[in-house]
Amino acid sequence: MHSLQSAHREPSARPVPVAGTAQGRTFDAQEPVVVGDGAETVEVHLPVETRGDRLGVLSVTVPAEAYREQMLDELRQIGGIVAREIILAARETDRYEVERRAARLTLAAEMQWLLLPGSSCVRAEFSLGAHLEPAYAIYGDGFDWSVSETHLTVAVVNGMGQGVEAALLTNLVVSALRNARRAEVELADQAALADEAVFAHYRGELHVSVLLMRFDLATGETELVDAGSPRLWRLRDGKVDPLQPEAQMPLGLFGDTAYRSEQMRTSPGDRLLIASDGLYAAASPTGELFGDRLLERTIRATRLLRAAQIPAAMLRELAGHHGGTQLDDAAVVCVDWRGGRSTPGSR
Numbered sequence: 001m002h003s004l005q006s007a008h009r010e011p012s013a014r015p016v017p018v019a020g021t022a023q024g025r026t027f028d029a030q031e032p033v034v035v036g037d038g039a040e041t042v043e044v045h046l047p048v049e050t051r052g053d054r055l056g057v058l059s060v061t062v063p064a065e066a067y068r069e070q071m072l073d074e075l076r077q078i079g080g081i082v083a084r085e086i087i088l089a090a091r092e093t094d095r096y097e098v099e100r101r102a103a104r105l106t107l108a109a110e111m112q113w114l115l116l117p118g119s120s121c122v123r124a125e126f127s128l129g130a131h132l133e134p135a136y137a138i139y140g141d142g143f144d145w146s147v148s149e150t151h152l153t154v155a156v157v158n159g160m161g162q163g164v165e166a167a168l169l170t171n172l173v174v175s176a177l178r179n180a181r182r183a184e185v186e187l188a189d190q191a192a193l194a195d196e197a198v199f200a201h202y203r204g205e206l207h208v209s210v211l212l213m214r215f216d217l218a219t220g221e222t223e224l225v226d227a228g229s230p231r232l233w234r235l236r237d238g239k240v241d242p243l244q245p246e247a248q249m250p251l252g253l254f255g256d257t258a259y260r261s262e263q264m265r266t267s268p269g270d271r272l273l274i275a276s277d278g279l280y281a282a283a284s285p286t287g288e289l290f291g292d293r294l295l296e297r298t299i300r301a302t303r304l305l306r307a308a309q310i311p312a313a314m315l316r317e318l319a320g321h322h323g324g325t326q327l328d329d330a331a332v333v334c335v336d337w338r339g340g341r342s343t344p345g346s347r
Contacts, residue, residue, distance in 0.1 A: 023057045028309055032072050042067040046079040052122025054308060055083045108167040115174055117145055120308035125217045126152060127336040131311030134329060140166035141276045141331040144174050146181065151214050153181055156230040156331055158209040158276040173198060173208045173251060187214050191225045191259040199255025207252035211274055220266045220340040225259050227251050231280055235271040235303060240296040268339035273299060278330030284321050310334035
């Protein structure tokens with residue numbers, strides 16, 4: 001019988017830094033980058049993405065005499081085909097998942113990552129980006145989102161505990177929320193059903209904080225249920241405002257909580273940032289909280305980045321605040337609202 005250590009295969013290649021490279025620019029901008037070496041070949045770096053979900057970069061070397069700018073559209077389509085093939089292949093092989101890892105995940109992290117949806121999405125009405133750190137050892141935070149014909153629904157989860165128990169708790173909450181959402185019940189009832197599920201299993205000993213949001217794709221009307229500590233900020237016309245929905249009980253405390261939803265209007269050009277307390281309540285080595293002041297400064301400093309880039313940028317600032325070591329897990333979701341289908345001037 002082999003131990004886990006001896007049975008574990010080390011990654012076949014070391015991580016490749018991409019910051020400041022052509023590949024990094026392609027991934028960030030989601031646009032082709034062409035590099036000519038002035039000699040015999042041209043390198044074309046193409047985004048590998050589908051429906052706004054960024055999977056990587058495809059690099060193609062073309063003989064210089066054969067390269068034409070008209071090739072870019074065709075090569076970009078190939079990048080989209082590669083993205084779809086990777087997603088389909090993941091159903092039958094671990095190869096791509098193994099190769100993207102620089103180290104072995106903890107069991108809790110494995111459970112959490114299997115639970116997560118894609119990390120980005122682009123639609124006519126919105127752009128979305130989401131991220132969770134640290135990647136290889138996660139506690140109880142997480143996120144979920146889904147798009148229907150009429151709505152975008154987003155959840156950010158602030159879990160309790162550590163290790164497998166925390167991952168099991170978060171898995172229960174997200175699964176209960178998905179089950180209720182897919183039954184097409186109202187947002188407040190989704191929270192109530194998840195509350196019942198957690199209480200039935202843990203009898204009030206453990207609970208989970210969740211912020212639920214549902215955007216009407218036609219109008220931008222936004223429904224919220226604040227069941228605990230994840231928090232929300234809005235960047236509108238250059239001004240950052242912390243939004244404070246009605247605070248209600250976390251899921252699982254009593255099992256019979258009657259949750260209430262509230263309404264707000266999301267306008268074209270709004271950026272909404274949702275974060276678990278691993279971001280805004282993080283303390284530096286000197287005891288300074290990341291808090292609203294540093295968070296507002298970071299939101300302003302990153303305002304020109306795409307929604308897909310924002311969560312990772314926020315978490316890099318958090319790591320710097322910690323002195324390079326992140327002590328708690330943190331989930332961040334960014335939604336850029338472009339305009340509902342019935343919003344004048346949204347197209």
